[in-house]
Amino acid sequence: MTTNWDKIIREFLDNLERQEVQLLTWGIVDGGFSEDEIEELAEDFLNTCEIDEDVWDFLDQILERKLLFELNLRGDRLFRTRMAEAVRLFARLRQLFPNNNWQTSPTLVADYRLQIRPRIYPNRYITPEAVIQQLEADKLLTPIQQKAVTAILLSHDRGEVQLADFQLRATRRMLQDLNSTKSRGMIVCAGTGTGKTLSFYLPALAHIAALLKKDEHWSKGLAIYPRNELLKDQFSETYQEARRLDAVLKAVPMKKFHRQA
Incomplete structure (x- = not known):
């Protein structure tokens, strides 16, 4: 039986984003999943779906598609979904003027509100x-x-x-x-x-x-x-x-x- 990886990856990302949004809605944008956390979540998900696949082979598929980002936080591996990383970048946008240090420049985004909804993809059926x-x-x-x-x-x-x-x-x-x-x-x-x-x-x-x-x-x-x-x-x-x-x-x-x- 052929595995529908697109559907499976979307379901796994939904699981990750539901956890990330609990912090993002409070304005905490610098969090992420540790290496142990993302591995445990992927393993539990694959077991629940009864899919016999190596955990990191599965995660590498998502990383290669740029749906999950791996970051280095003071030597530790940290993982964020594309959604969470996008929110972080938007929230951290700063104004940059000549002779100003961007790290101390005023932020462009004063506040934000985040709402997530299930992914909806159009049906491709026209031959x-x-x-x-x-x-x-x-x-x-x-x-x-x-x-x-x-x-x-x-x-x-x-x-x-x-x-x-x-x-x-x-x-x-x-x-x-x-x-x-x-x-x-x-x-x-x-x-x-x-x-x-x-x-x-x-x-x-x-x-x-x-x-x-x-x-x-x-x-x-x-x-x-x-x-x-x-x-x-x-x-x-x-x-x-x-x-x-x-x-x-x-x-x-x-x-x-x-x-x-």
């Missing part, structure tokens, strides 16, 4: 075939765009990718806007980890695929991000999506996607 059928019914796809969407949603390395309702709606709306002569903005709102990136890069890459022509060199898309770390993460993901189009573009007199330094 690639249904996506193509809907977009073709709306007359939004050229032949090369249809191949591009198929290559992204049905790649050999990743397998089939099914979309949520909001991802299909965003794809339809963006393709409609890209085919229009009017300029219009669009905002995609969804929770963390629900697939916002794919919802706007799927139509964008499909549109760019149709614009590529041999011996033509001009910028066809511009991505702006507020932080370098987010930019690096998003670039890596988008680069992988672009590579899935190489086989499609080789079949026509076009060039690969390239990034410009």
Whole structure:
């Protein structure tokens, strides 16, 4: 039987966050789980779920996903979930002026209130075939765009990718806007980890695929991000999506996607 690690990790994080919030709601943001505590909590959780998995193999999965952070507090290992670390960073934000020491600068956050709710993820059930059928019914796809969407949603390395309702709606709306002569903005709102990136890069890459022509060199898309770390993460993901189009573009007199330094 295949283990659904995403679901299991979410449940474990819920357990950790319920304990962290007891201190966070009182403004105590510098706490965390010791090495012994996090190991005991993970072991109890795996035993309760009847999962035969090494405790630290399980924790390493969460650490690698950056859902749990390991810190060094005067030589001791301390663990916080991403939620708790984010609250700590927000609460510790300080104003920084020239010639001021940031450690003694005024704080930007005077007070905060924290409320946690269960994680809700949209159901991804729309198959690639249904996506193509809907977009073709709306007359939004050229032949090369249809191949591009198929290559992204049905790649050999990743397998089939099914979309949520909001991802299909965003794809339809963006393709409609890209085919229009009017300029219009669009905002995609969804929770963390629900697939916002794919919802706007799927139509964008499909549109760019149709614009590529041999011996033509001009910028066809511009991505702006507020932080370098987010930019690096998003670039890596988008680069992988672009590579899935190489086989499609080789079949026509076009060039690969390239990034410009």
